[in-house]
Amino acid sequence: MLIRQAAFAKKGTFLKGNLHCHTTLSDGKGTPAAVIRQYENAGYDFLAITDHQRYNFTNYEEGSDLLILPGIEEDRFLDGVGMPVLHIVGVGPEEGNGYTDGQPVHYQRGGSACQCQDIIDNVRGAGNLAVLCHPMWSGNAVEEIKALHDFQMIEVWNTGAALDWGTDSNTYHWDVLLHEGRRVYAVASDDGHNLQQNCFGWVRVNAEKNVPSILKALENGEFYASCGPEIYDFFIEDGQVCINCSPVSQIILRNFSCPHRMLRGENMTGGQFQLRDLCTDYIRAEIVDAQGRRAWTQPIFFD
Ligand SMILES: [Zn+2]
Ligand SMILES: [Zn+2]
Known part of the structure:
Protein backbone atom coordinates (compact mmCIF):
# COMPACT_ATOMS: atom_id res chain seq x y z
CA MET A 1 0.00 0.00 0.00
CA LEU A 2 1.24 3.48 -0.90
CA ILE A 3 0.28 6.63 1.03
CA ARG A 4 1.90 9.81 -0.23
CA GLN A 5 1.73 13.13 1.63
CA ALA A 6 -0.55 15.49 -0.30
CA ALA A 7 2.22 17.95 -1.30
CA PHE A 8 3.87 15.26 -3.42
CA ALA A 9 0.78 13.47 -4.73
CA LYS A 10 0.65 15.56 -7.91
CA LYS A 11 3.35 16.82 -10.24
CA GLY A 12 3.80 20.57 -10.10
CA THR A 13 5.92 23.55 -9.20
CA PHE A 14 6.74 24.35 -5.60
CA LEU A 15 6.25 28.08 -5.17
CA LYS A 16 8.14 29.86 -2.41
CA GLY A 17 6.20 32.22 -0.18
CA ASN A 18 5.99 33.98 3.16
CA LEU A 19 2.61 34.19 4.89
CA HIS A 20 3.45 36.71 7.62
CA CYS A 21 5.34 40.04 7.53
CA HIS A 22 5.12 43.63 8.72
CA THR A 23 5.86 46.99 7.16
CA THR A 24 5.61 50.69 8.01
CA LEU A 25 1.85 50.25 7.51
CA SER A 26 1.90 48.98 11.14
CA ASP A 27 4.96 48.50 13.38
CA GLY A 28 7.49 47.32 10.78
CA LYS A 29 10.62 49.26 9.85
CA GLY A 30 10.67 48.52 6.10
CA THR A 31 8.36 50.25 3.66
CA PRO A 32 5.97 47.92 1.81
CA ALA A 33 7.84 48.60 -1.46
CA ALA A 34 11.22 47.76 0.10
CA VAL A 35 9.88 44.56 1.67
CA ILE A 36 8.30 43.43 -1.59
CA ARG A 37 11.51 44.13 -3.50
CA GLN A 38 13.54 42.22 -0.91
CA TYR A 39 11.38 39.09 -1.17
CA GLU A 40 11.28 39.25 -4.94
CA ASN A 41 15.07 39.59 -5.14
CA ALA A 42 15.36 36.57 -2.82
CA GLY A 43 13.44 34.41 -5.30
CA TYR A 44 10.06 34.35 -3.62
CA ASP A 45 6.90 33.88 -5.69
CA PHE A 46 4.33 35.26 -3.25
CA LEU A 47 4.02 37.27 -0.04
CA ALA A 48 1.25 38.16 2.39
CA ILE A 49 1.73 41.61 3.96
CA THR A 50 0.00 40.99 7.27
CA ASP A 51 0.28 44.23 9.19
CA HIS A 52 -1.42 44.35 12.57
CA GLN A 53 -5.15 45.05 12.36
CA ARG A 54 -4.91 46.03 8.69
CA TYR A 55 -5.94 43.90 5.71
CA ASN A 56 -3.74 44.36 2.64
CA PHE A 57 -4.32 43.51 -1.01
CA THR A 58 -1.86 45.89 -2.64
CA ASN A 59 1.46 45.31 -4.37
CA TYR A 60 3.23 48.57 -3.53
CA GLU A 61 6.31 47.99 -5.68
CA GLU A 62 5.77 49.11 -9.25
CA GLY A 63 6.79 46.51 -11.80
CA SER A 64 7.10 43.73 -9.22
CA ASP A 65 6.09 40.21 -10.23
CA LEU A 66 5.72 39.09 -6.62
CA LEU A 67 2.17 37.84 -6.09
CA ILE A 68 0.51 39.51 -3.11
CA LEU A 69 -1.66 37.13 -1.11
CA PRO A 70 -4.32 39.22 0.66
CA GLY A 71 -3.85 39.09 4.42
CA ILE A 72 -3.94 40.54 7.94
CA GLU A 73 -2.68 39.77 11.46
CA GLU A 74 -5.36 40.17 14.12
CA ASP A 75 -4.14 40.51 17.71
CA ARG A 76 -5.62 40.45 21.16
CA PHE A 77 -3.96 41.39 24.43
CA LEU A 78 -5.09 38.92 27.11
CA ASP A 79 -5.44 39.04 30.86
CA GLY A 80 -2.68 37.38 32.86
CA VAL A 81 0.85 37.65 34.13
CA GLY A 82 3.35 38.80 31.49
CA MET A 83 0.65 40.16 29.19
CA PRO A 84 -0.03 37.13 27.01
CA VAL A 85 -1.54 37.63 23.56
CA LEU A 86 -3.23 35.64 20.84
CA HIS A 87 -2.32 36.44 17.25
CA ILE A 88 -4.05 35.06 14.16
CA VAL A 89 -2.93 35.64 10.57
CA GLY A 90 -5.66 35.48 7.96
CA VAL A 91 -4.91 34.99 4.26
CA GLY A 92 -7.69 34.96 1.74
CA PRO A 93 -9.13 35.47 -1.72
CA GLU A 94 -8.96 38.71 -3.65
CA GLU A 95 -12.74 38.92 -3.80
CA GLY A 96 -15.19 38.26 -1.00
CA ASN A 97 -12.72 38.06 1.89
CA GLY A 98 -14.85 40.34 4.05
CA TYR A 99 -12.36 43.20 4.13
CA THR A 100 -11.56 46.24 2.02
CA ASP A 101 -7.97 47.07 1.10
CA GLY A 102 -6.21 48.81 3.99
CA GLN A 103 -9.21 48.30 6.24
CA PRO A 104 -8.34 48.95 9.90
CA VAL A 105 -9.70 46.44 12.41
CA HIS A 106 -10.42 47.59 15.95
CA TYR A 107 -8.13 46.23 18.71
CA GLN A 108 -9.81 44.33 21.54
CA ARG A 109 -8.35 43.47 24.94
CA GLY A 110 -8.98 41.03 27.74
CA GLY A 111 -10.03 37.46 28.36
CA SER A 112 -7.99 34.30 27.91
CA ALA A 113 -6.70 32.62 24.77
CA CYS A 114 -9.51 30.10 24.76
CA GLN A 115 -11.98 32.99 24.63
CA CYS A 116 -10.53 34.19 21.32
CA GLN A 117 -12.50 31.88 19.05
CA ASP A 118 -14.32 34.98 17.77
CA ILE A 119 -11.10 36.21 16.08
CA ILE A 120 -10.80 32.94 14.18
CA ASP A 121 -14.52 32.92 13.39
CA ASN A 122 -14.29 36.47 12.10
CA VAL A 123 -11.35 35.66 9.81
CA ARG A 124 -12.82 32.34 8.66
CA GLY A 125 -16.34 33.67 8.23
CA ALA A 126 -14.99 36.13 5.72
CA GLY A 127 -13.53 33.31 3.61
CA ASN A 128 -9.92 33.42 4.79
CA GLU A 143 -4.67 23.50 26.82
CA GLU A 144 -5.88 26.91 25.67
CA ILE A 145 -4.87 26.26 22.08
CA LYS A 146 -6.73 22.94 22.16
CA ALA A 147 -9.91 24.85 23.04
CA LEU A 148 -9.69 26.83 19.79
CA HIS A 149 -10.86 25.33 16.52
CA ASP A 150 -11.22 25.97 12.80
CA PHE A 151 -7.72 27.28 12.17
CA GLN A 152 -5.89 25.51 9.33
CA MET A 153 -2.23 26.22 10.11
CA ILE A 154 0.16 26.84 12.98
CA GLU A 155 3.58 28.48 12.90
CA VAL A 156 6.25 25.97 13.86
CA TRP A 157 8.91 28.55 13.03
CA ASN A 158 8.64 32.34 13.34
CA THR A 159 11.86 34.14 12.45
CA GLY A 160 11.23 37.27 14.50
CA ALA A 161 10.28 35.28 17.61
CA ALA A 162 13.23 32.92 17.14
CA LEU A 163 15.92 35.54 16.45
CA ASP A 164 14.82 38.19 18.94
CA TRP A 165 13.28 36.08 21.71
CA GLY A 166 14.60 32.54 21.35
CA THR A 167 11.06 31.13 21.14
CA ASP A 168 11.24 28.60 18.35
CA SER A 169 9.79 25.41 19.90
CA ASN A 170 6.28 25.57 18.51
CA THR A 171 6.21 21.99 17.23
CA TYR A 172 5.05 20.78 20.64
CA HIS A 173 1.83 22.76 20.26
CA TRP A 174 1.44 21.30 16.77
CA ASP A 175 1.99 17.69 17.86
CA VAL A 176 -0.55 18.03 20.65
CA LEU A 177 -3.15 19.18 18.12
CA LEU A 178 -2.25 16.38 15.71
CA HIS A 179 -2.45 13.87 18.55
CA GLU A 180 -6.01 15.08 19.15
CA GLY A 181 -6.83 14.19 15.55
CA ARG A 182 -6.81 17.78 14.34
CA ARG A 183 -5.85 18.47 10.69
CA VAL A 184 -3.56 21.42 11.23
CA TYR A 185 -0.60 22.13 8.96
CA ALA A 186 2.77 23.63 9.83
CA VAL A 187 4.10 26.87 8.39
CA ALA A 188 7.44 28.63 8.76
CA SER A 189 7.04 32.40 8.64
CA ASP A 190 9.31 35.40 9.02
CA ASP A 191 6.98 37.81 10.83
CA GLY A 192 9.80 40.26 10.10
CA HIS A 193 9.55 43.71 11.64
CA ASN A 194 12.70 44.89 9.87
CA LEU A 195 14.53 43.85 6.73
CA GLN A 196 17.12 41.86 8.73
CA GLN A 197 14.41 39.43 9.89
CA ASN A 198 13.14 38.60 6.41
CA CYS A 199 13.77 35.56 4.17
CA PHE A 200 14.67 32.97 6.87
CA GLY A 201 11.46 30.88 7.00
CA TRP A 202 9.00 30.05 4.22
CA VAL A 203 6.48 27.66 2.76
CA ARG A 204 6.92 25.73 -0.48
CA VAL A 205 3.48 25.29 -2.02
CA ASN A 206 2.63 22.89 -4.86
CA ALA A 207 0.40 25.33 -6.73
CA GLU A 208 0.06 27.62 -9.70
CA LYS A 209 1.06 31.24 -9.20
CA ASN A 210 -2.37 32.68 -8.50
CA VAL A 211 -4.23 33.34 -5.26
CA PRO A 212 -6.99 30.69 -5.56
CA SER A 213 -4.50 27.93 -6.41
CA ILE A 214 -2.21 28.82 -3.48
CA LEU A 215 -5.11 29.03 -1.01
CA LYS A 216 -6.46 25.66 -2.14
CA ALA A 217 -3.04 24.05 -1.75
CA LEU A 218 -2.59 25.53 1.74
CA GLU A 219 -6.00 24.26 2.78
CA ASN A 220 -5.21 20.77 1.46
CA GLY A 221 -1.74 20.46 3.00
CA GLU A 222 -0.07 20.50 -0.41
CA PHE A 223 3.03 22.28 0.89
CA TYR A 224 5.89 22.05 3.36
CA ALA A 225 7.66 24.47 5.68
CA SER A 226 11.36 25.24 5.58
CA CYS A 227 14.22 27.40 6.82
CA GLY A 228 16.59 25.98 4.21
CA PRO A 229 16.37 22.30 3.17
CA GLU A 230 14.15 21.17 0.31
CA ILE A 231 11.80 18.19 0.46
CA TYR A 232 11.10 16.26 -2.73
CA ASP A 233 8.89 13.40 -1.54
CA PHE A 234 7.37 11.92 1.62
CA PHE A 235 5.43 8.65 1.52
CA ILE A 236 4.79 5.28 3.10
CA GLU A 237 5.10 2.14 1.01
CA ASP A 238 5.05 -1.47 2.16
CA GLY A 239 5.57 -0.49 5.78
CA GLN A 240 8.48 1.87 5.06
CA VAL A 241 8.32 5.61 5.68
CA CYS A 242 10.44 7.34 3.02
CA ILE A 243 11.64 10.90 2.53
CA ASN A 244 13.71 12.39 -0.29
CA CYS A 245 15.33 15.78 0.25
CA SER A 246 18.27 18.08 -0.39
CA PRO A 247 21.48 17.16 1.50
CA VAL A 248 20.93 17.13 5.29
CA SER A 249 22.66 15.82 8.39
CA GLN A 250 19.58 14.72 10.37
CA ILE A 251 16.29 13.10 9.37
CA ILE A 252 13.82 12.75 12.22
CA LEU A 253 10.55 10.84 12.21
CA ARG A 254 7.96 12.12 14.65
CA ASN A 255 4.56 11.49 16.04
CA PHE A 256 3.26 12.33 19.47
CA SER A 257 3.62 9.25 21.60
CA CYS A 258 6.11 6.90 19.99
CA PRO A 259 9.83 7.10 20.57
CA HIS A 260 11.14 9.54 17.99
CA ARG A 261 13.64 8.16 15.53
CA MET A 262 16.59 9.90 13.90
CA LEU A 263 19.08 9.20 11.14
CA ARG A 264 22.40 11.05 11.28
CA GLY A 265 24.95 11.40 8.51
CA GLU A 266 26.64 13.70 6.07
CA ASN A 267 24.82 14.91 2.99
CA MET A 268 21.93 12.47 3.32
CA THR A 269 19.44 12.97 0.49
CA GLY A 270 16.82 10.62 1.83
CA GLY A 271 15.97 8.14 4.53
CA GLN A 272 13.76 5.18 5.31
CA PHE A 273 12.19 4.03 8.56
CA GLN A 274 10.32 0.85 9.32
CA LEU A 275 6.81 1.79 10.34
CA ARG A 276 6.08 0.03 13.62
CA ASP A 277 4.34 0.36 16.97
CA LEU A 278 2.49 3.49 16.04
CA CYS A 279 0.34 4.83 18.83
CA THR A 280 -1.15 7.83 17.05
CA ASP A 281 -2.77 8.23 13.68
CA TYR A 282 -0.19 10.41 11.95
CA ILE A 283 3.50 10.49 11.14
CA ARG A 284 5.64 13.43 10.03
CA ALA A 285 9.31 14.16 9.32
CA GLU A 286 11.74 16.96 10.10
CA ILE A 287 15.12 17.38 8.44
CA VAL A 288 18.10 19.47 9.54
CA ASP A 289 20.93 20.57 7.28
CA ALA A 290 24.61 21.08 8.15
CA GLN A 291 23.89 24.73 9.06
CA GLY A 292 21.20 23.65 11.53
CA ARG A 293 18.33 24.83 9.34
CA ARG A 294 15.15 22.77 9.50
CA ALA A 295 12.32 21.76 7.19
CA TRP A 296 9.05 20.11 8.19
CA THR A 297 6.80 17.85 6.13
CA GLN A 298 3.09 17.96 6.75
CA PRO A 299 1.76 14.80 8.40
CA ILE A 300 0.62 11.68 6.68
CA PHE A 301 -2.69 10.80 8.33
CA PHE A 302 -3.68 7.14 8.60
CA ASP A 303 -7.46 7.43 8.84
ZN1 LIG B 1 2.17 38.25 16.03
ZN1 LIG C 1 3.30 39.45 13.14
Whole structure:
Protein backbone atom coordinates (compact mmCIF):
# COMPACT_ATOMS: atom_id res chain seq x y z
CA MET A 1 0.00 0.00 0.00
CA LEU A 2 1.24 3.48 -0.90
CA ILE A 3 0.28 6.63 1.03
CA ARG A 4 1.90 9.81 -0.23
CA GLN A 5 1.73 13.13 1.63
CA ALA A 6 -0.55 15.49 -0.30
CA ALA A 7 2.22 17.95 -1.30
CA PHE A 8 3.87 15.26 -3.42
CA ALA A 9 0.78 13.47 -4.73
CA LYS A 10 0.65 15.56 -7.91
CA LYS A 11 3.35 16.82 -10.24
CA GLY A 12 3.80 20.57 -10.10
CA THR A 13 5.92 23.55 -9.20
CA PHE A 14 6.74 24.35 -5.60
CA LEU A 15 6.25 28.08 -5.17
CA LYS A 16 8.14 29.86 -2.41
CA GLY A 17 6.20 32.22 -0.18
CA ASN A 18 5.99 33.98 3.16
CA LEU A 19 2.61 34.19 4.89
CA HIS A 20 3.45 36.71 7.62
CA CYS A 21 5.34 40.04 7.53
CA HIS A 22 5.12 43.63 8.72
CA THR A 23 5.86 46.99 7.16
CA THR A 24 5.61 50.69 8.01
CA LEU A 25 1.85 50.25 7.51
CA SER A 26 1.90 48.98 11.14
CA ASP A 27 4.96 48.50 13.38
CA GLY A 28 7.49 47.32 10.78
CA LYS A 29 10.62 49.26 9.85
CA GLY A 30 10.67 48.52 6.10
CA THR A 31 8.36 50.25 3.66
CA PRO A 32 5.97 47.92 1.81
CA ALA A 33 7.84 48.60 -1.46
CA ALA A 34 11.22 47.76 0.10
CA VAL A 35 9.88 44.56 1.67
CA ILE A 36 8.30 43.43 -1.59
CA ARG A 37 11.51 44.13 -3.50
CA GLN A 38 13.54 42.22 -0.91
CA TYR A 39 11.38 39.09 -1.17
CA GLU A 40 11.28 39.25 -4.94
CA ASN A 41 15.07 39.59 -5.14
CA ALA A 42 15.36 36.57 -2.82
CA GLY A 43 13.44 34.41 -5.30
CA TYR A 44 10.06 34.35 -3.62
CA ASP A 45 6.90 33.88 -5.69
CA PHE A 46 4.33 35.26 -3.25
CA LEU A 47 4.02 37.27 -0.04
CA ALA A 48 1.25 38.16 2.39
CA ILE A 49 1.73 41.61 3.96
CA THR A 50 0.00 40.99 7.27
CA ASP A 51 0.28 44.23 9.19
CA HIS A 52 -1.42 44.35 12.57
CA GLN A 53 -5.15 45.05 12.36
CA ARG A 54 -4.91 46.03 8.69
CA TYR A 55 -5.94 43.90 5.71
CA ASN A 56 -3.74 44.36 2.64
CA PHE A 57 -4.32 43.51 -1.01
CA THR A 58 -1.86 45.89 -2.64
CA ASN A 59 1.46 45.31 -4.37
CA TYR A 60 3.23 48.57 -3.53
CA GLU A 61 6.31 47.99 -5.68
CA GLU A 62 5.77 49.11 -9.25
CA GLY A 63 6.79 46.51 -11.80
CA SER A 64 7.10 43.73 -9.22
CA ASP A 65 6.09 40.21 -10.23
CA LEU A 66 5.72 39.09 -6.62
CA LEU A 67 2.17 37.84 -6.09
CA ILE A 68 0.51 39.51 -3.11
CA LEU A 69 -1.66 37.13 -1.11
CA PRO A 70 -4.32 39.22 0.66
CA GLY A 71 -3.85 39.09 4.42
CA ILE A 72 -3.94 40.54 7.94
CA GLU A 73 -2.68 39.77 11.46
CA GLU A 74 -5.36 40.17 14.12
CA ASP A 75 -4.14 40.51 17.71
CA ARG A 76 -5.62 40.45 21.16
CA PHE A 77 -3.96 41.39 24.43
CA LEU A 78 -5.09 38.92 27.11
CA ASP A 79 -5.44 39.04 30.86
CA GLY A 80 -2.68 37.38 32.86
CA VAL A 81 0.85 37.65 34.13
CA GLY A 82 3.35 38.80 31.49
CA MET A 83 0.65 40.16 29.19
CA PRO A 84 -0.03 37.13 27.01
CA VAL A 85 -1.54 37.63 23.56
CA LEU A 86 -3.23 35.64 20.84
CA HIS A 87 -2.32 36.44 17.25
CA ILE A 88 -4.05 35.06 14.16
CA VAL A 89 -2.93 35.64 10.57
CA GLY A 90 -5.66 35.48 7.96
CA VAL A 91 -4.91 34.99 4.26
CA GLY A 92 -7.69 34.96 1.74
CA PRO A 93 -9.13 35.47 -1.72
CA GLU A 94 -8.96 38.71 -3.65
CA GLU A 95 -12.74 38.92 -3.80
CA GLY A 96 -15.19 38.26 -1.00
CA ASN A 97 -12.72 38.06 1.89
CA GLY A 98 -14.85 40.34 4.05
CA TYR A 99 -12.36 43.20 4.13
CA THR A 100 -11.56 46.24 2.02
CA ASP A 101 -7.97 47.07 1.10
CA GLY A 102 -6.21 48.81 3.99
CA GLN A 103 -9.21 48.30 6.24
CA PRO A 104 -8.34 48.95 9.90
CA VAL A 105 -9.70 46.44 12.41
CA HIS A 106 -10.42 47.59 15.95
CA TYR A 107 -8.13 46.23 18.71
CA GLN A 108 -9.81 44.33 21.54
CA ARG A 109 -8.35 43.47 24.94
CA GLY A 110 -8.98 41.03 27.74
CA GLY A 111 -10.03 37.46 28.36
CA SER A 112 -7.99 34.30 27.91
CA ALA A 113 -6.70 32.62 24.77
CA CYS A 114 -9.51 30.10 24.76
CA GLN A 115 -11.98 32.99 24.63
CA CYS A 116 -10.53 34.19 21.32
CA GLN A 117 -12.50 31.88 19.05
CA ASP A 118 -14.32 34.98 17.77
CA ILE A 119 -11.10 36.21 16.08
CA ILE A 120 -10.80 32.94 14.18
CA ASP A 121 -14.52 32.92 13.39
CA ASN A 122 -14.29 36.47 12.10
CA VAL A 123 -11.35 35.66 9.81
CA ARG A 124 -12.82 32.34 8.66
CA GLY A 125 -16.34 33.67 8.23
CA ALA A 126 -14.99 36.13 5.72
CA GLY A 127 -13.53 33.31 3.61
CA ASN A 128 -9.92 33.42 4.79
CA LEU A 129 -7.64 30.68 6.06
CA ALA A 130 -6.41 31.15 9.63
CA VAL A 131 -2.86 30.66 10.94
CA LEU A 132 -2.20 30.44 14.68
CA CYS A 133 0.95 32.52 15.13
CA HIS A 134 3.97 31.96 17.38
CA PRO A 135 2.15 30.26 20.31
CA MET A 136 5.28 30.00 22.45
CA TRP A 137 6.13 33.70 22.07
CA SER A 138 2.49 34.58 22.79
CA GLY A 139 2.49 32.62 26.04
CA ASN A 140 -0.34 30.37 24.87
CA ALA A 141 -0.81 27.28 27.01
CA VAL A 142 -1.36 24.08 25.06
CA GLU A 143 -4.67 23.50 26.82
CA GLU A 144 -5.88 26.91 25.67
CA ILE A 145 -4.87 26.26 22.08
CA LYS A 146 -6.73 22.94 22.16
CA ALA A 147 -9.91 24.85 23.04
CA LEU A 148 -9.69 26.83 19.79
CA HIS A 149 -10.86 25.33 16.52
CA ASP A 150 -11.22 25.97 12.80
CA PHE A 151 -7.72 27.28 12.17
CA GLN A 152 -5.89 25.51 9.33
CA MET A 153 -2.23 26.22 10.11
CA ILE A 154 0.16 26.84 12.98
CA GLU A 155 3.58 28.48 12.90
CA VAL A 156 6.25 25.97 13.86
CA TRP A 157 8.91 28.55 13.03
CA ASN A 158 8.64 32.34 13.34
CA THR A 159 11.86 34.14 12.45
CA GLY A 160 11.23 37.27 14.50
CA ALA A 161 10.28 35.28 17.61
CA ALA A 162 13.23 32.92 17.14
CA LEU A 163 15.92 35.54 16.45
CA ASP A 164 14.82 38.19 18.94
CA TRP A 165 13.28 36.08 21.71
CA GLY A 166 14.60 32.54 21.35
CA THR A 167 11.06 31.13 21.14
CA ASP A 168 11.24 28.60 18.35
CA SER A 169 9.79 25.41 19.90
CA ASN A 170 6.28 25.57 18.51
CA THR A 171 6.21 21.99 17.23
CA TYR A 172 5.05 20.78 20.64
CA HIS A 173 1.83 22.76 20.26
CA TRP A 174 1.44 21.30 16.77
CA ASP A 175 1.99 17.69 17.86
CA VAL A 176 -0.55 18.03 20.65
CA LEU A 177 -3.15 19.18 18.12
CA LEU A 178 -2.25 16.38 15.71
CA HIS A 179 -2.45 13.87 18.55
CA GLU A 180 -6.01 15.08 19.15
CA GLY A 181 -6.83 14.19 15.55
CA ARG A 182 -6.81 17.78 14.34
CA ARG A 183 -5.85 18.47 10.69
CA VAL A 184 -3.56 21.42 11.23
CA TYR A 185 -0.60 22.13 8.96
CA ALA A 186 2.77 23.63 9.83
CA VAL A 187 4.10 26.87 8.39
CA ALA A 188 7.44 28.63 8.76
CA SER A 189 7.04 32.40 8.64
CA ASP A 190 9.31 35.40 9.02
CA ASP A 191 6.98 37.81 10.83
CA GLY A 192 9.80 40.26 10.10
CA HIS A 193 9.55 43.71 11.64
CA ASN A 194 12.70 44.89 9.87
CA LEU A 195 14.53 43.85 6.73
CA GLN A 196 17.12 41.86 8.73
CA GLN A 197 14.41 39.43 9.89
CA ASN A 198 13.14 38.60 6.41
CA CYS A 199 13.77 35.56 4.17
CA PHE A 200 14.67 32.97 6.87
CA GLY A 201 11.46 30.88 7.00
CA TRP A 202 9.00 30.05 4.22
CA VAL A 203 6.48 27.66 2.76
CA ARG A 204 6.92 25.73 -0.48
CA VAL A 205 3.48 25.29 -2.02
CA ASN A 206 2.63 22.89 -4.86
CA ALA A 207 0.40 25.33 -6.73
CA GLU A 208 0.06 27.62 -9.70
CA LYS A 209 1.06 31.24 -9.20
CA ASN A 210 -2.37 32.68 -8.50
CA VAL A 211 -4.23 33.34 -5.26
CA PRO A 212 -6.99 30.69 -5.56
CA SER A 213 -4.50 27.93 -6.41
CA ILE A 214 -2.21 28.82 -3.48
CA LEU A 215 -5.11 29.03 -1.01
CA LYS A 216 -6.46 25.66 -2.14
CA ALA A 217 -3.04 24.05 -1.75
CA LEU A 218 -2.59 25.53 1.74
CA GLU A 219 -6.00 24.26 2.78
CA ASN A 220 -5.21 20.77 1.46
CA GLY A 221 -1.74 20.46 3.00
CA GLU A 222 -0.07 20.50 -0.41
CA PHE A 223 3.03 22.28 0.89
CA TYR A 224 5.89 22.05 3.36
CA ALA A 225 7.66 24.47 5.68
CA SER A 226 11.36 25.24 5.58
CA CYS A 227 14.22 27.40 6.82
CA GLY A 228 16.59 25.98 4.21
CA PRO A 229 16.37 22.30 3.17
CA GLU A 230 14.15 21.17 0.31
CA ILE A 231 11.80 18.19 0.46
CA TYR A 232 11.10 16.26 -2.73
CA ASP A 233 8.89 13.40 -1.54
CA PHE A 234 7.37 11.92 1.62
CA PHE A 235 5.43 8.65 1.52
CA ILE A 236 4.79 5.28 3.10
CA GLU A 237 5.10 2.14 1.01
CA ASP A 238 5.05 -1.47 2.16
CA GLY A 239 5.57 -0.49 5.78
CA GLN A 240 8.48 1.87 5.06
CA VAL A 241 8.32 5.61 5.68
CA CYS A 242 10.44 7.34 3.02
CA ILE A 243 11.64 10.90 2.53
CA ASN A 244 13.71 12.39 -0.29
CA CYS A 245 15.33 15.78 0.25
CA SER A 246 18.27 18.08 -0.39
CA PRO A 247 21.48 17.16 1.50
CA VAL A 248 20.93 17.13 5.29
CA SER A 249 22.66 15.82 8.39
CA GLN A 250 19.58 14.72 10.37
CA ILE A 251 16.29 13.10 9.37
CA ILE A 252 13.82 12.75 12.22
CA LEU A 253 10.55 10.84 12.21
CA ARG A 254 7.96 12.12 14.65
CA ASN A 255 4.56 11.49 16.04
CA PHE A 256 3.26 12.33 19.47
CA SER A 257 3.62 9.25 21.60
CA CYS A 258 6.11 6.90 19.99
CA PRO A 259 9.83 7.10 20.57
CA HIS A 260 11.14 9.54 17.99
CA ARG A 261 13.64 8.16 15.53
CA MET A 262 16.59 9.90 13.90
CA LEU A 263 19.08 9.20 11.14
CA ARG A 264 22.40 11.05 11.28
CA GLY A 265 24.95 11.40 8.51
CA GLU A 266 26.64 13.70 6.07
CA ASN A 267 24.82 14.91 2.99
CA MET A 268 21.93 12.47 3.32
CA THR A 269 19.44 12.97 0.49
CA GLY A 270 16.82 10.62 1.83
CA GLY A 271 15.97 8.14 4.53
CA GLN A 272 13.76 5.18 5.31
CA PHE A 273 12.19 4.03 8.56
CA GLN A 274 10.32 0.85 9.32
CA LEU A 275 6.81 1.79 10.34
CA ARG A 276 6.08 0.03 13.62
CA ASP A 277 4.34 0.36 16.97
CA LEU A 278 2.49 3.49 16.04
CA CYS A 279 0.34 4.83 18.83
CA THR A 280 -1.15 7.83 17.05
CA ASP A 281 -2.77 8.23 13.68
CA TYR A 282 -0.19 10.41 11.95
CA ILE A 283 3.50 10.49 11.14
CA ARG A 284 5.64 13.43 10.03
CA ALA A 285 9.31 14.16 9.32
CA GLU A 286 11.74 16.96 10.10
CA ILE A 287 15.12 17.38 8.44
CA VAL A 288 18.10 19.47 9.54
CA ASP A 289 20.93 20.57 7.28
CA ALA A 290 24.61 21.08 8.15
CA GLN A 291 23.89 24.73 9.06
CA GLY A 292 21.20 23.65 11.53
CA ARG A 293 18.33 24.83 9.34
CA ARG A 294 15.15 22.77 9.50
CA ALA A 295 12.32 21.76 7.19
CA TRP A 296 9.05 20.11 8.19
CA THR A 297 6.80 17.85 6.13
CA GLN A 298 3.09 17.96 6.75
CA PRO A 299 1.76 14.80 8.40
CA ILE A 300 0.62 11.68 6.68
CA PHE A 301 -2.69 10.80 8.33
CA PHE A 302 -3.68 7.14 8.60
CA ASP A 303 -7.46 7.43 8.84
ZN1 LIG B 1 2.17 38.25 16.03
ZN1 LIG C 1 3.30 39.45 13.14
